[in-house]
Amino acid sequence: MEKMVTIYLYGKKYEVPESLTIMEAMEYAGYQLVRGCGCRNGFCGACATICRVKGQTELKACLACSTKVEDQLYIATLPFFPLIKQVYDVEKVQPTQQIMMQLYPEIYSCVGCNACTKACTQGLNVMQYIAYAQRGEFEKCAEESFDCVMCGVCSSRCPAEISHPQVAMLARRLNGKYLAPHCDHLDARVKEIEEGKIEDMIRSLMDKPLEEIKELYNNREIEK
Amino acid sequence: MYQDQAMRDSIKLVEAARAENVKLDPRRMTADEKEKLLATYHPDYRREEFRVLEVGANKGDKVPTELAALLQGHSRLEGKTLDLTSPDYEADVLIIGGGGAGCSAAIEASRAGVKTLLVTKLRVGDANTMMAEGGIQAADKPNDSPAQHFLDAYGGGHFAAQKELLYQLVTKAPEAIKWLSELGVEFDKAPDGTMITTHGGDTSRKRMHAAKDYSGAEIMRTLRDEVLNRKDITVVDFTAAIELLKDEQGRCAGAVLMNMETKELLIARAKTVIIATGGAGRLHYQGFPTSNHYGATADGLILAYRAGARLLYADTLQYHPTGAAFPAQIFGALVTEKVRSLGAMLINAKGEVFMNPLETRDVSAASIIRECSDRGNGVKTPTGYAVWLDTPMIEMKHGAGTIEKRIPAMLRMFGKYGIDLRTEPILVYPTLHYQNGGIRIGNDGQSDIENLFVAGEAVGGIHGRNRLMGNSLLDVVVFGRSAGQNASAKAKTVTLGKSLNIDHVASYAKELKDAKAESDAVSPLLLPNYARKGTQTL
Numbered sequence: 001m002e003k004m005v006t007i008y009l010y011g012k013k014y015e016v017p018e019s020l021t022i023m024e025a026m027e028y029a030g031y032q033l034v035r036g037c038g039c040r041n042g043f044c045g046a047c048a049t050i051c052r053v054k055g056q057t058e059l060k061a062c063l064a065c066s067t068k069v070e071d072q073l074y075i076a077t078l079p080f081f082p083l084i085k086q087v088y089d090v091e092k093v094q095p096t097q098q099i100m101m102q103l104y105p106e107i108y109s110c111v112g113c114n115a116c117t118k119a120c121t122q123g124l125n126v127m128q129y130i131a132y133a134q135r136g137e138f139e140k141c142a143e144e145s146f147d148c149v150m151c152g153v154c155s156s157r158c159p160a161e162i163s164h165p166q167v168a169m170l171a172r173r174l175n176g177k178y179l180a181p182h183c184d185h186l187d188a189r190v191k192e193i194e195e196g197k198i199e200d201m202i203r204s205l206m207d208k209p210l211e212e213i214k215e216l217y218n219n220r221e222i223e224k
Numbered sequence: 225m226y227q228d229q230a231m232r233d234s235i236k237l238v239e240a241a242r243a244e245n246v247k248l249d250p251r252r253m254t255a256d257e258k259e260k261l262l263a264t265y266h267p268d269y270r271r272e273e274f275r276v277l278e279v280g281a282n283k284g285d286k287v288p289t290e291l292a293a294l295l296q297g298h299s300r301l302e303g304k305t306l307d308l309t310s311p312d313y314e315a316d317v318l319i320i321g322g323g324g325a326g327c328s329a330a331i332e333a334s335r336a337g338v339k340t341l342l343v344t345k346l347r348v349g350d351a352n353t354m355m356a357e358g359g360i361q362a363a364d365k366p367n368d369s370p371a372q373h374f375l376d377a378y379g380g381g382h383f384a385a386q387k388e389l390l391y392q393l394v395t396k397a398p399e400a401i402k403w404l405s406e407l408g409v410e411f412d413k414a415p416d417g418t419m420i421t422t423h424g425g426d427t428s429r430k431r432m433h434a435a436k437d438y439s440g441a442e443i444m445r446t447l448r449d450e451v452l453n454r455k456d457i458t459v460v461d462f463t464a465a466i467e468l469l470k471d472e473q474g475r476c477a478g479a480v481l482m483n484m485e486t487k488e489l490l491i492a493r494a495k496t497v498i499i500a501t502g503g504a505g506r507l508h509y510q511g512f513p514t515s516n517h518y519g520a521t522a523d524g525l526i527l528a529y530r531a532g533a534r535l536l537y538a539d540t541l542q543y544h545p546t547g548a549a550f551p552a553q554i555f556g557a558l559v560t561e562k563v564r565s566l567g568a569m570l571i572n573a574k575g576e577v578f579m580n581p582l583e584t585r586d587v588s589a590a591s592i593i594r595e596c597s598d599r600g601n602g603v604k605t606p607t608g609y610a611v612w613l614d615t616p617m618i619e620m621k622h623g624a625g626t627i628e629k630r631i632p633a634m635l636r637m638f639g640k641y642g643i644d645l646r647t648e649p650i651l652v653y654p655t656l657h658y659q660n661g662g663i664r665i666g667n668d669g670q671s672d673i674e675n676l677f678v679a680g681e682a683v684g685g686i687h688g689r690n691r692l693m694g695n696s697l698l699d700v701v702v703f704g705r706s707a708g709q710n711a712s713a714k715a716k717t718v719t720l721g722k723s724l725n726i727d728h729v730a731s732y733a734k735e736l737k738d739a740k741a742e743s744d745a746v747s748p749l750l751l752p753n754y755a756r757k758g759t760q761t762l
Binding site: 019020029030031034038040041042043044046068087089122123142146174176182184186187193198206216218223 | 394
């Protein structure tokens with residue numbers, strides 16, 4: 001018999017096996033989830049959760065899908081958080097500091113408490129990437145925030161009411177579109193295709209009898 | 225750190241052989257060897273796990289037992305009366321599904337200037353696209369060509385792909401990468417802008433573009449952000465489509481929707497409809513764990529089949545060779561193929577390299593199953609047997625820091641359970657990953673039902689009977705975009721009929737009854753039920 005632990009789902013007590021994740025524990029307790037469950041593997045940010053071990057002061061934030069239960073854990077999920085998502089035209093914005101001032105001016109109210117970083121379920125240095133955003137250093141902001149799953153826990157803890165994941169999303173798109181080095185070989189191939197230059201080669205392959213195609217496939221030279 | 229003594233003993237053998245193993249470049253299997261291996265060990269060949277459909281457009285074809293039950297199940301509308309005369313939503317294009325294909329379609333529909341409604345049963349972006357790790361293929365380098373890409377994919381799919389669909393996939397691939405870049409997707413690049421690309425299983429050129437090992441997440445969140453930036457796209461989340469609607473001419477003309485929380489039924493009328501509902505991993509075919517999203521329950525296949533559409537290759541599934549096999553908390557989760565692209569090899573319990581790690585996925589999966597079954601060379605885990613993926617080899621080949629830089633998600637996923645893949649190998653076993661088959665479409669993305677388009681994993685035939693890594697992220701973008709374009713263009717020519725109907729639901733039910741083929745299931749499933757003792761049903 002597996003060892004059981006006591007947890008509290010929204011304050012209600014349940015006994016569950018200690019090996020389960022918080023998400024599995026909720027299902028073990030009898031919930032069929034609709035909210036607060038997505039990829040079940042740490043990529044989508046649907047299952048942000050706030051926990052506290054009974055008797056301790058520390059509030060912990062985590063993803064329910066990839067965090068194990070522990071004894072005496074109080075659990076409250078945060079399946080939705082009202083982040084501010086500003087609407088913009090990606091073709092018209094420019095990667096300058098002004099765009100942040102215009103769309104997300106609240107980032108300049110950051111008081112430096114670092115609550116966002118402490119709360120991040122991905123272990124990111126959230127306050128640092130906000131600092132980069134403030135200074136218009138979008139490449140650094142993009143890199144520092146890259147692993148963000150946009151669960152919103154950082155924003156729930158922020159006294160300056162910043163929507164960190166959306167700020168980072170904007171920074172990454174600005175970086176990807178305007179700042180990252182341009183890829184010339186991609187443009188060249190797209191142009192070749194538009195001009196029909198690859199057409200003969202692929203059509204002549206497609207039109208070959210199956211046995212010939214098989215022969216070609218089985219004897220391909222594989223790039224080292 | 226592994227606590228289990230047998231695992232620790234086996235790791236010692238892996239470590240002892242590593243210096244020699246890392247130098248190996250095992251030969252690839254011959255076509256005959258592969259064929260025999262697949263026939264003996266691949267799950268698609270276990271006849272007892274399939275059922276022959278007794279009604280519908282694919283009558284006489286075999287599909288997985290679990291899918292057959294849903295295809296021949298009861299409509300959620302059975303016994304309900306609906307008022308179809310005053311729709312709750314009116315749109316030019318209705319898109320069902322908010323993943324990579326649905327969002328790509330929505331962006332193109334918005335660009336075409338039509339009124340677009342996107343419904344999704346969870347949140348926008350809750351989809352398999354979000355979970356794709358390794359990358360996206362496109363033949364955009366000088367030593368590569370769309371023809372070479374075609375050859376790799378056609379052979380990898382056992383020469384069963386619909387040639388014209390595959391032609392579209394590979395010839396539109398570079399443009400898809402450009403489109404994504406211009407939306408702001410951050411691909412891994414060298415300082416001069418050259419794309420950093422790697423191999424996938426059985427690619428002949430290094431054409432796998434990536435955004436670390438968050439490739440799908442980076443693409444998905446960018447597409448989602450763009451959808452939300454476009455005010456002419458109406459997004460309705462936590463709302464599933466549960467049946468299609470037709471007009472008096474039998475053309476698709478909308479869908480019956482259900483609010484996932486309140487169960488309220490709503491009517492959406494549209495000139496054209498796009499099914500972009502994704503895959504089926506959460507049906508757990510043959511009891512396999514899955515790398516898929518919570519909502520991957522083949523809903524679109526059920527809706528379309530009941531409405532008369534034909535499926536193609538619904539009997540072929542992809543088992544990703546490297547699902548996490550340990551610890552149990554991440555059983556079935558995806559370990560990206562990129563781990564092998566970067567040089568990690570597959571090693572059995574005795575520390576032996578037993579195959580080239582970059583065979584196609586079906587061959588690799590079958591080979592691992594053979595190693596863990598008949599050959600008895602698997603490592604015992606709490607859930608079965610597994611083989612090692614020797615991740616420390618990556619940094620032996622590419623230097624310290626490579627893992628953190630190129631596959632941070634993997635480092636984090638195992639790190640949460642105390643396993644450091646920079647110094648310790650990880651245990652893997654095949655996991656249900658992709659629905660190779662799906663709804664048959666023509667070159668314009670339209671199914672057999674007029675005005676019903678399909679895009680993404682719900683389509684069958686693009687990849688044949690096995691899909692290469694990196695061709696699915698590509699597929700959702702290429703076919704999502706073209707479905708959006710074509711459905712918009714078509715919508716501009718459609719005059720909606722006077723009335724809507726769901727007669728096809730009743731007539732399909734009658735056919736089932738007459739054939740005594742009804743299952744007990746109610747479908748589409750919408751979500752799996754993992755509640756151990758809950759009483760809720762959707």
